[in-house]
Amino acid sequence: xxxxxxxxxxxxxxxxxxxxxxxxxxxxxxxxxxxxxxxxxxxxxxxxxxxxxxxxxxxxxxxxxxxxxxxxxxxxxxxxxxxxxxxxxxxxxxxxxxxxxxxxxxxxxxxxxxxxxxxxxxxxxxxxxxxxxxxxxxxxxxxxxxxxxxxxxxxxxxxxxxxxxxxxxxxxxxxxxxxxxxxxxxxxxxxxxxxxxxxxxxxxxxxxxxxxxxxxxxxxxxxxxxxxxxxxxxxxxxxxxxxxxxxxxxxxxxxxxxxxxxxxxxxxxxxxxxxxxxxxxxxxxxxxxxxx
Numbered sequence: 236x237x238x239x240x241x242x243x244x245x246x247x248x249x250x251x252x253x254x255x256x257x258x259x260x261x262x263x264x265x266x267x268x269x270x271x272x273x274x275x276x277x278x279x280x281x282x283x284x285x286x287x288x289x290x291x292x293x294x295x296x297x298x299x300x301x302x303x304x305x306x307x308x309x310x311x312x313x314x315x316x317x318x319x320x321x322x323x324x325x326x327x328x329x330x331x332x333x334x335x336x337x338x339x340x341x342x343x344x345x346x347x348x349x350x351x352x353x354x355x356x357x358x359x360x361x362x363x364x365x366x367x368x369x370x371x372x373x374x375x376x377x378x379x380x381x382x383x384x385x386x387x388x389x390x391x392x393x394x395x396x397x398x399x400x401x402x403x404x405x406x407x408x409x410x411x412x413x414x415x416x417x418x419x420x421x422x423x424x425x426x427x428x429x430x431x432x433x434x435x436x437x438x439x440x441x442x443x444x445x446x447x448x449x450x451x452x453x454x455x456x457x458x459x460x461x462x463x464x465x466x467x468x469x470x471x472x473x474x475x476x477x478x479x480x481x482x483x484x485x486x487x488x489x490x491x492x493x494x495x496x497x498x499x500x501x502x503x504x505x506x507x508x509x510x511x512x513x514x515x516x517x518x519x520x521x522x523x524x525x526x527x
Contacts, residue, residue: 324374
């Protein structure tokens, strides 16, 4: 079993490296095409191979599986497993129970004394698609890890301003319909990557679903909100918050699963202590940047 997993992992990494190499060639061909169409100078670094690249560009752009980890998404509903860090407080246990209701078809398991490797192996054995682990500091939930199985990626989020369902007045019962998803202001390449990771935790909803989950980005803080709505007799729509609510701050993506993070490559890491960190936003692109 271990040999088989290692072999499949090596094959996956090899396919991924070929895709990245082919993607780099296509980006160079795109620059050559733009230079020829606009009658501008070809980039100095591309002039040596410009003729060969131009020949290859005659066939047009190719489609690549940039997120090949999710190529089967939509063919079947995701199977999400939710757990916590070791020795969770009562508040973290309650939060995990509430989050289990957020994700349809999700299963919550008690962490016990199992290490991460054992938890991941158990999830793979039952063909789970994703593992979510919630962490805490002094009884307050402050972290979320989303690990896509069987090969990754693994996304890391810090959490803030957590308000649970029992703290929201008149929130009512939790709807079990498959929710519609709204992703607001996640329009950069990295923002779209996080959108892909988060949206595939949910199954495809039916058109008449009255449940809405929103991920709204403001200065790289993603607000999570959960609502249900109903249409009144006069045609007005009444929106009711169902909870919980919190803010997510992504800070890392690893190209691997939790049990082999030491050997996995970093796809992206938030560098908080660089000189330009406070001025930059990573999850969104302003309109001025798009126009330029």
